Amino acid sequence: MAVITTTGLARTFTSARGPVEAVRGIDLTVRRGEILGFLGPNGAGKTTTLRMLTTLLTPTGGSATVAGCDLVTDPAGVRRGSGYVAQSGGVDPSVSVREELITQGRLYRLTKAAAADRAAELAHDLGLTDLLEHRTAALSGGQRRRLDLALGLTHRPEVLFLDEPTTGLDPGSRAALWELVRRIRAEHGTTVFLTTHYLDEADALADRLVIVDQGVVVAEGTPDALKQAHAGSADASLQDAFLAITGRGSAPRDEAPLAV
Template sequence: MIKARALARRFDTPAGPVEAVRGVDLDIAAGELVGFLGPNGAGKTTTLRMLTTLLRPTQGSAVVAGCDLRADPVGVRRRIGYVAQGGGTGPDYPVDTELRMQARFYGLPPAQAASRAAELAEWFDLTDLMALPTAALSGGQRRRLDLAMGLVHRPAVLFLDEPTAGLDPHSRANLWERIRDLRADLGTTVFLTTHYLDEADVLCDRVLVIDQGRIVAQGSPDDLKRQVSGDTVVLTSAQAAAAAEVAGRLPGAHQVSVADTAVRFHVPAGDTALPTLLRELDQAEVELTSVQVHRPTLDDVFRALTGRSLGQD
């Protein structure tokens, strides 16, 4: 659904040229929900703006929803939906008017525009709000309206730029459900930028990590985490030395260390290693006080790749 090769964008500034995106390759399959993750200034929004025809690439090529980005930008626009970070609604217009106007912009006749507006309002729980001006909506309600407007023409691909920025936890969780439903119920391909680690972890089939204009890692959240050092297991036992000896025999166990009564080590998958570990500790008559398994985060992945946190600019 999205194929890009060596996509790049340079900005000329008084201080000299700035390479915001430096040769990005993308392959997004139909129906995928893909997260584009990186710190502020990494090139996320610039890449998104190029793929949505809002910014012309300096170099490279892309095909989006079957249309060439350079040769047929109008075709791309007809086949995609785009929800910008700041939203796209006018504060004085009622919800119903916003949805109908958006449908009319895409060429739907008045009767079909009204029908599509009602359909989307029901799907996004906006029916009781149709007469209200958008300025009266809560942040979560406005973002649901933004999503509805992005889907009014049934696009093949929906681009979301920081879709839950500024929302409270309840509204974020609610919007996550809506985004999941897009793929499950409609088969929509979703490409979203985010700097929320939990958002990428919970929502995305696959994550692309960008830093300084280049993609530095990609894969499912679990695959990326396994690339760091696996899961960390911490055992507490009065027989720490004996527990460490047993733990060290586990397949893939490494970096085994002992500090007082605590034994810490890494394994590729802690959840599958734990039953074997507990069985062998029992056979060795080693008693435990506690067991903890810690999974690495996407921030751990980024830190391992770049030496800094995703939260750092």
């Protein structure tokens, strides 16, 4: 069963030099419980696509549904059915982990008691129990990302959007976060839509990859299938396959906040 569908999803921006087609027609189907890796070079359109799917940008063309809700006519329904973990996070550095989690629950209209219970449950599941009374400003990078995940999961979403979730983390923290994402999917059936510029991360985590370039999908399939088709072997590097698909001279790098 599809949890995300898009047909001809497009976004054109207006600039002083005329219209800019950031996304020129994206067709996607993401199945329930799937971990999808969404990849592309800088300026390929993946950030714009993610922002549309999370209702931060309104499409200028095409259609999409997320968690059974239409992106344009029912954006509130999309937000109820999805969680979003931004690359930069968004916690209040002046409050404790417990306060941050309870506040998130209250924003989703849980009662005080239900929000406190949900905070304790998430802290247990994501290894934050011993940190509940710590101020968020004192957390390490890996601990902050676990808190970001907890915040995104507060309302038990069907779909979890992760935007560059391990940027800036050390290798140990990255590996730990991978295991958390796998466990969230395994235990709750959560669909995960992952953007990343780490090709090893996409290879390790994603069931299927979609590669975009110049605002359109240029390849999709399992990591092994893409490596076999574009690099000659399922044992080849995903970077070699990526470069063959996009024709770019380097692997994707971290996108600037306003990159399209």
